[in-house]
Amino acid sequence: MTRITSCLMILGFLTTSASSAEPVSSAAWPNWMGPARDGISRETGWKTTWPEDGLPVAWSREIGIGFSSISMADGRLFTMGHVDGEEFVWCLNASNGEVLWSHHYPCGLNDNLHEGGPGSTPTVDGDHVYTVGKEGQLFCLNVQTGKVVWKVMLRADLDVPLPEWGFSSSPVIEGSQLILEAGRVVSYDKLTGKKNWESAPHEAGYGSAAIFPRGDNASMIATLDCDGLRITKLANGEQVAFKSWPSPFRTNSTTPIVDGKFIFISSAYNVGSGLFELDGDSLKEIYTSRDLRNHFNNSILWNGYLYGFxxxxNLGRVVQLTCMNFATGEVAWKQRGMGCGSLMIADGKLLILDEKGSLILANATPTGFEELSRSPFLTGRCWTIPVLLNKRIYGRNAAGHLVCVELPR
Incomplete structure (x- = not known):
C-alpha cells in the first residue's frame, strides 16, 4: 500500500468531532523539545537492553510529508503533514494511533532540496493546540475537537516575505503570550490572537524562541535568525542585544541553548558554533568553534556537555555525532556512521535516530561513545527528533510514516 493510499484511507473515516482518548498516563511532551524545552526526558523504568529482533511496533500511521515532530498531552498526540496540496494537523490517540480529529487547509509543499512539508511542531497549552503552517498559517485549535479558535496569516500580519524554506518556528507559550520567530520576533495573546508587539523585520530563521529569566526578574527571548542572535524583552519586544551571525545560505535553523547568562548557538556550512555571555546590553563572545556545526537539529545540553551532529x-556520510564541553568548546569525542541524525536525552541516555531510520541508545557521557542497544525503526530520510514518553518511542520519516514502538520494562 502506498503512502498516499494509506493517507486517503485515513481521511475517509475522519469526522469533524473528536472521539474520546484514553490517556496513557499523566506524563506529557507538550511542545517542541519537551516540557522544559531542552530535549530531555527524566522518565525512568525502561530497560536499556533491547530485543535482538528489534523493538515491537505498537502502531503506525501515515500522516503526510514533512518534518514536524510530535507533541503529546492527556493521551493525545499532535503532529503535522502534507497530503496532496493540503497541510494537515493531526490529533491521534497516543495509545493506538486512532485519528481523533484533523484540521486541514490548502498549502504548498515547498520541496526545495528536500521532500518539503511542515517543519513546525504543534504546541499544546491547556484547552488549545497551536500550529504554524509552511506558508505562515498560525492556528489556535481546540484540543478536544480541532475547531478553530483563532487564526493569523503571518505574512500579511507581519508584512514579511515567505522564507525560502517556509515558516518552521514552533510556537512557544509563556504565560499569556505566544512567541514566534517569523521574520520578526512577535508576541500574540494566546487566547485571542491579538498581537501584543512585534520587532523590526529581519531575515527569518528556522529555529524557535528560547525564553529565559534575567536577574532583574525580567524574562528574555533568545532567537537565532539568519542575521544573527537576538535578545528581546518578553514584556514589550524591546531589543536588548544583538550579535551578527550570518549564514551563507540563509539557513540558520537551530534554537539557542541558554544556561544562566550563557547562550549557545550553532549553524552549518562551516559557520560553526559560539558561546556568548549576556552582559548588560551586549553579547560577549566566550568562544567560537567549527567543531560543532548543527545543520537543523539542535544539540542537547546535559551535565555540562553538548551532544549534537x-x-x-548533503554530506551525511561525513557528519559526526559530537560531544563538546559547553563552557570551553573543547571536544570530548566524535562518532561517525549515523548521518545527519537527531537525538534527545532520556534518563541520562542518548536516544538517537540516525538518518536512515535506526534507533540507537548510548550513554550520555564525555568519556566516549558507548552504544547500549539499537533497533530497526523507520526507513527513508529521517531528520526529525524522536520522542520517548510513557515507555514508548515515537518517530516519523520525511515521507510521513509515523511509528510507535514499545520499550522493554
Whole structure:
C-alpha cells in the first residue's frame, strides 16, 4: 500500500468531532523539545537492553510529508503533514494511533532540496493546540475537537516575505503570550490572537524562541535568525542585544541553548558554533568553534556537555555525532556512521535516530561513545527528533510514516 493510499484511507473515516482518548498516563511532551524545552526526558523504568529482533511496533500511521515532530498531552498526540496540496494537523490517540480529529487547509509543499512539508511542531497549552503552517498559517485549535479558535496569516500580519524554506518556528507559550520567530520576533495573546508587539523585520530563521529569566526578574527571548542572535524583552519586544551571525545560505535553523547568562548557538556550512555571555546590553563572545556545526537539529545540553551532529545533511556520510564541553568548546569525542541524525536525552541516555531510520541508545557521557542497544525503526530520510514518553518511542520519516514502538520494562 502506498503512502498516499494509506493517507486517503485515513481521511475517509475522519469526522469533524473528536472521539474520546484514553490517556496513557499523566506524563506529557507538550511542545517542541519537551516540557522544559531542552530535549530531555527524566522518565525512568525502561530497560536499556533491547530485543535482538528489534523493538515491537505498537502502531503506525501515515500522516503526510514533512518534518514536524510530535507533541503529546492527556493521551493525545499532535503532529503535522502534507497530503496532496493540503497541510494537515493531526490529533491521534497516543495509545493506538486512532485519528481523533484533523484540521486541514490548502498549502504548498515547498520541496526545495528536500521532500518539503511542515517543519513546525504543534504546541499544546491547556484547552488549545497551536500550529504554524509552511506558508505562515498560525492556528489556535481546540484540543478536544480541532475547531478553530483563532487564526493569523503571518505574512500579511507581519508584512514579511515567505522564507525560502517556509515558516518552521514552533510556537512557544509563556504565560499569556505566544512567541514566534517569523521574520520578526512577535508576541500574540494566546487566547485571542491579538498581537501584543512585534520587532523590526529581519531575515527569518528556522529555529524557535528560547525564553529565559534575567536577574532583574525580567524574562528574555533568545532567537537565532539568519542575521544573527537576538535578545528581546518578553514584556514589550524591546531589543536588548544583538550579535551578527550570518549564514551563507540563509539557513540558520537551530534554537539557542541558554544556561544562566550563557547562550549557545550553532549553524552549518562551516559557520560553526559560539558561546556568548549576556552582559548588560551586549553579547560577549566566550568562544567560537567549527567543531560543532548543527545543520537543523539542535544539540542537547546535559551535565555540562553538548551532544549534537556536526555537519551538513548533503554530506551525511561525513557528519559526526559530537560531544563538546559547553563552557570551553573543547571536544570530548566524535562518532561517525549515523548521518545527519537527531537525538534527545532520556534518563541520562542518548536516544538517537540516525538518518536512515535506526534507533540507537548510548550513554550520555564525555568519556566516549558507548552504544547500549539499537533497533530497526523507520526507513527513508529521517531528520526529525524522536520522542520517548510513557515507555514508548515515537518517530516519523520525511515521507510521513509515523511509528510507535514499545520499550522493554
Amino acid at each position: 556536526d555537519g551538513n545533511s
